Amino acid sequence: MRRRLTAVLVLVTLSSTASAWADDPPVPELLPDGVYARPAYTSVVPPTHPLRAGAANGDISPPFGTPSTGFYVIRHCGTATPLEPAARFDDVAADIEEDPTEAPYAPSSCIGPKVGPDTDLYAKTFPQATGRYGRLRANAFVLEAGGTKVALVSVDLPGFFGEMHQAVANRIADLGIPRDNLLVSASHTHTGPGGYFQQNLGWAALGGDLFDPRIFEAITSGIVDAITRADAALRPAKLATGSILVDGLNGNRRGSQWELNPEAVHGIDPRNAPRIGMIRLDGTDGTPIGAITNFSSHGTIGGAENGWLTGDDKGWVSRLVERGIGPDAVVASLNGAQGDIGSASSNTGGWPGGGSDWGGTAGLLGTTHIFGQLAKMEDAGARQAVHQLALWESLEDELRADVSLDARLDTVCFCGQEVGDDPYDPFDRGAWEPANDDPMFHSVTDVGIIGNENQPFPTTVFPGQSRKSPLLIGPRPLSPKNVRVQVLRVDDVALATMPGEPTITMGRRVERSVKAALNGDTPGALVSQVWTAGLANDHTAYMSTPQEYEGYQYEASWSMFGPQTGNELKHRLVDLAAWMAAAEPAPPCTAARACAEDPDLSDLTAEPEPLVPDAGAGEILAQPTDVQRFEGTRMTWVGGGPGAEYAPTEAMVTLERLDGETWVPVATDMDQLLPIRYRKRYGQHRYTAYFDPTVDWPAGTYRFHVTGYAATGPQARAPYDVTSEPFGVAVSTALTLVRQADGPRWDVEHPVPDPRSNFRWRARHAVAAVVEGLLNGEPVAFAGSIALDPGDLLQIAAGGIVDPFGNTNLEPVTVAA
Numbered sequence: 001m002r003r004r005l006t007a008v009l010v011l012v013t014l015s016s017t018a019s020a021w022a023d024d025p026p027v028p029e030l031l032p033d034g035v036y037a038r039p040a041y042t043s044v045v046p047p048t049h050p051l052r053a054g055a056a057n058g059d060i061s062p063p064f065g066t067p068s069t070g071f072y073v074i075r076h077c078g079t080a081t082p083l084e085p086a087a088r089f090d091d092v093a094a095d096i097e098e099d100p101t102e103a104p105y106a107p108s109s110c111i112g113p114k115v116g117p118d119t120d121l122y123a124k125t126f127p128q129a130t131g132r133y134g135r136l137r138a139n140a141f142v143l144e145a146g147g148t149k150v151a152l153v154s155v156d157l158p159g160f161f162g163e164m165h166q167a168v169a170n171r172i173a174d175l176g177i178p179r180d181n182l183l184v185s186a187s188h189t190h191t192g193p194g195g196y197f198q199q200n201l202g203w204a205a206l207g208g209d210l211f212d213p214r215i216f217e218a219i220t221s222g223i224v225d226a227i228t229r230a231d232a233a234l235r236p237a238k239l240a241t242g243s244i245l246v247d248g249l250n251g252n253r254r255g256s257q258w259e260l261n262p263e264a265v266h267g268i269d270p271r272n273a274p275r276i277g278m279i280r281l282d283g284t285d286g287t288p289i290g291a292i293t294n295f296s297s298h299g300t301i302g303g304a305e306n307g308w309l310t311g312d313d314k315g316w317v318s319r320l321v322e323r324g325i326g327p328d329a330v331v332a333s334l335n336g337a338q339g340d341i342g343s344a345s346s347n348t349g350g351w352p353g354g355g356s357d358w359g360g361t362a363g364l365l366g367t368t369h370i371f372g373q374l375a376k377m378e379d380a381g382a383r384q385a386v387h388q389l390a391l392w393e394s395l396e397d398e399l400r401a402d403v404s405l406d407a408r409l410d411t412v413c414f415c416g417q418e419v420g421d422d423p424y425d426p427f428d429r430g431a432w433e434p435a436n437d438d439p440m441f442h443s444v445t446d447v448g449i450i451g452n453e454n455q456p457f458p459t460t461v462f463p464g465q466s467r468k469s470p471l472l473i474g475p476r477p478l479s480p481k482n483v484r485v486q487v488l489r490v491d492d493v494a495l496a497t498m499p500g501e502p503t504i505t506m507g508r509r510v511e512r513s514v515k516a517a518l519n520g521d522t523p524g525a526l527v528s529q530v531w532t533a534g535l536a537n538d539h540t541a542y543m544s545t546p547q548e549y550e551g552y553q554y555e556a557s558w559s560m561f562g563p564q565t566g567n568e569l570k571h572r573l574v575d576l577a578a579w580m581a582a583a584e585p586a587p588p589c590t591a592a593r594a595c596a597e598d599p600d601l602s603d604l605t606a607e608p609e610p611l612v613p614d615a616g617a618g619e620i621l622a623q624p625t626d627v628q629r630f631e632g633t634r635m636t637w638v639g640g641g642p643g644a645e646y647a648p649t650e651a652m653v654t655l656e657r658l659d660g661e662t663w664v665p666v667a668t669d670m671d672q673l674l675p676i677r678y679r680k681r682y683g684q685h686r687y688t689a690y691f692d693p694t695v696d697w698p699a700g701t702y703r704f705h706v707t708g709y710a711a712t713g714p715q716a717r718a719p720y721d722v723t724s725e726p727f728g729v730a731v732s733t734a735l736t737l738v739r740q741a742d743g744p745r746w747d748v749e750h751p752v753p754d755p756r757s758n759f760r761w762r763a764r765h766a767v768a769a770v771v772e773g774l775l776n777g778e779p780v781a782f783a784g785s786i787a788l789d790p791g792d793l794l795q796i797a798a799g800g801i802v803d804p805f806g807n808t809n810l811e812p813v814t815v816a817a
Contacts, residue, residue: 337507
């Protein structure tokens, strides 16, 4: 078998950009300490130039009716039984009151039949998404210095695929941003859209439905719009780079496979990913532009029965940090090495199945209620945002206006080649040899080989991982075998992309090797840090280390091209780093170096548009009701079909507050404050908007205002306008005292959430509340927790419990120790 031709930079001097490359370098010598001898060379340090930067958000939400990857254990079929009897849908009132948060179908391997014909047919083998929880976004930055222009984008998607990367690159070429300089990283939200992947049949079958050119176009055009507007916003800028380590924000969601890595016995903890990286960008006039962040977060807070389209925790953290930085700020949350890393989140405010965990529900059909999962996304985002804002502030004194930019991109073909040794990675192979003696263990395969969870290698023929992955016939084409890798440098920070989900240890090996290749024999010559950008530019499932592959748990069994999948990608990233260090371009793509390009399919798109006339648009089916804080309300109306209602960047629902005699907009469905549910019933397109006032939401009079579109015929639509009846929001009178388990102690608690109407996160305890009453007949006041002695009697009148926002108790309370 052909040995992989690893390009090793032999010598580069500061005075020359010429370099000598070995076509077939010898195997590096293994030193006594188990580290390979590294080639010595000096990197070419490029000159710096004045920076210009621009940023913008784009709406990539596909039309209503799009299939949801959240339903990755559920399919359409003609025999499964719906969760509720079919007769339930014979009554309009019952349909309106249908619980929007429960799984709408039986927890089986397939669901059906559909209720009513789906003339739009966005969802084919998967169920339609329940609705959308905020808009999915592309958060884009364009940077330019010294004639080099790069674009960095985060997208609220389950994954990002090479054909879409090519489509975006084609459309922004006129902006002077070549394909090599475009980096797009997906949040990996598991409650995202399906139907936008052309070649990855594994994703289509297992996690997202068949390709639909209208969904592809909706997402692609939103990304292009964000980059185009970011480019138009270019202005003189300055940047600062840095990182912090924060424990407790994420953790290893997998079992003990990480213990197989030699890092585990060398004091390198592979169980969490505490680093938050940031590139802060300001205008030279002092106005903030935003931040490009890097944090490892597996978007699994939304469980497998959750059909709401969401950005998961990254959808929240980007918005929260943007608000904290200032008006018009943009935050691109690039994912890290997150294959086995989930976000910390909690819904201990009282949702069923609450508590803290590492990014998800307990099992595929977990116990956490769906609206509780939305609350956990908010909590996870808020936890991360606090530290990201602190990092932003700390970088103010580091801002600099003269920088350098560079990028290299290449394509890796998994063609069965043997994978060489990495001179920069002491844990790449060394004295370690796999327990398995399969001769392919040191090579990549050219077909996907995945198997049942926890099965030992090499029993890896067909996928069949529990209910997530129904058995497929034939190993190809589960995943494209040609994928893109990239090294993109922003001054002293380099981003090394991985086309999928590397484990945290695999990501650290990439970062260590790429950093060494960039800097050569001069530490810090080009970069001070390298960050893995996961789920970037392409997708081919997971990348575990060879040692983790031996354990063959979940991530390893989805390392599609064998145990060397991650190492082969790492080697090519090292090549790119060496070419960048030498100021050399990447060589032409040839089969001799396992490089192959897939065909350009970027023109397989179609605009979402109306298909048939819509009936009854504008009719209100259910009006909102008066509520207190912590109580949710909603409005249901008949609208247009998905093609007609598709209106990116336009708010569909606005919440308005009465200020004197004027209705003032205070929230829209563009954010996560007004989720919208969609159902097709009796030939009507029915929408429900939800509102959940939080602990400090201003009391007053509100109303929903809908501006939508209904089809008048094929490719034709007309606007409609709907306004609900006014409803009141009052302070809560539901604060209570609850005895704790650790003795005669009581805490003030917020009301337990109603899983049918509450989707915002809330703290369980009102820690800042003040309690006034009579303790054994004497006036007393408590702040926060109340501790009593045996025999004490505390009497609290109505209104005796008050928090800083005016929430109180309606009924008298008496507690006895």
